[in-house]
Amino acid sequence: MTTLDMLQETYAALSANKVRTGLTMLGIVIGISSVIAMISIGQGAQNSIQQSIQSIGSNLILIQPGAQRGPGFQVSSGRGSARSLTQADADAIAQSVPGVAAVAPEVDGRYQVNARGTNTNTSVIGVDPNYPTVRNVEIDTGNFITTQNLTGLSKVAVLGPTTRDDLFGAGADPIGQTIRINNIDFTVIGVTVAKGGTGFGSQDDRIYIPLTTAQRYLAGNQYLSTISVQAQDTSVMTAVQQQITTLLLQRHAIADPTLADFSIMNQSDIVATASNVTGTLTILLGAVAGISLIVGGIGIMNMMLTTVTERTREIGLRKAVGAKRKDINTQFLMEAVMLTFTGGALGIALGWSISFLIQYFGVLQTQVSLPSILLAFGVSAAIGIVFGYYPARRAAGLNPIEALRYE
């Protein structure tokens, strides 16, 4: 039997009962397409999270106050609540740690903000002029906070684009307008470029004011909530992190590093943690889709078994005219593989369309990867062979005399 004959026979057999073939194939189509779509969603989520982590700056080390501890006993009142970081700490890091490119201290809080009858509750961050370089913030219109603003305790504000939209309407020019933060008037001097990123902690929904102003008028103290440090390059990150830890422990006179009143996070740690989470998510989604693929495979086996019973006489005839056990075996295996292969191809197309639609409607930037397609193809062919093997063997093993007599 030539390959062409085989394909023709297979096609004829499968097209003989189109509805059943179609429904059986649907199982595989759904299985494969969900594997493709789910993996693309998982990878999309991973990429989007990594991108938003990258967008907060590059080679970034974040120092935040640790949990507040009393002398002699340890009562933790939550990370970041301690008042342990000061401007002096930030200056010391900038001066004495080698490999540091820039240091940006900040203090943040959420306040009610209003302007001309509109109002919003947003994050207000006191920053210094280093902030844009360290945290990748770009100015769209106007200016960012300058050193003069800082020393002069100016009541000026730079708005994130989302905040600008909330307060003044989309696309309006707010420069020179006045906003009230916590009942104190500030003049708007600039708007930052949109960074994208959604959800809580959006980097577009913020107001930047001079650090000193924030400490004096809003926080009412001299402490910092975060010190962002930018290392010169990735290779020195670990060393810089080490030295900052040593320096701060020394400055805060703490001997035992486990009792440190601050915590240091490295950007790559954050990326790694997030990747871990999204990786697990991808596996979970893939596993659920994989189960539907197995169910689809069982559907194929079911159909093939029915087919073998239904076509017993045909098998008998084929054997009577000279088909060998191997010929029958190959033919039925081919049918199963053809089913899963076609189903797999359709599934890949469908899965691709689903992930395209998800992207098109802006839910998530999905990514269909070549390995996931190859995997899906391989898996669908394997399912055809695994679930087609038993029915094919049953067909091949039929006794021609009994098969011809079968009613």
Place this chain on the structure above:
Amino acid sequence: MIDVQNVEKTYQAGTTMAFRALKGVSFTIQDGEFVAIMGPSGSGKSTLMHILGALDTPTGGKYLLDGKDVSTLSDDELADIRKNKIGFVFQSFNLLPRTTVLRNVMLPLIYDDQIPAEERERRAKGSLHAAGLDEGHYANLSNQLSGGQIQRVAIARALVNDPSLILADEPTGNLDTKTGEIVLGTFQRLNKEYGRTIVLITHERDVAEYAQRIIYIRDGLVLEDSKNHKQRTSIS
């Protein structure tokens, strides 16, 4: 040439029960003969047909087909014998459903790698012509034909591999008398004009009388083997 020497077939049912379907059957059939094997149901004629058709092997005795001993072959070797030397015509036709006449006739040839596609089609058309089916039906699907036409397609399929022996198992059993006569006439014509060796298995004397020779079987033994002096002919 078919040489059946003292062929026995015993079916083992369980460990103690044994059923002897054939108890030592002997006869020879020369090339170009048209023989009917006749017998009531349970006589062993179906078992004999299976052995003649290389679908089964005897438990005793020898079966020589064209000088080759078929009684000791493996399943795959039997399949080769069926492919090259035997053509079957069944009572229930056994055409592939929803398949064209031409493809049905070509079916035995796809298991032979040696024959190119054009040759297959040429041969299939030749045997359809020999079986007496109009060319207008070649592209029809098998389920669009009448009973007589279906059986002629089946006969064409039995001819297509140019077999040494055509085995027809109750070929008229599912046909009305008139169509049956036409089909039997086709066998006679194939025998006379094309020199085909035909073995017809039947339980009806009327049908058997179309053959030149009748072998009468009963209870697994040959009861009578004689020339048919009053051979019937079809008016087709």
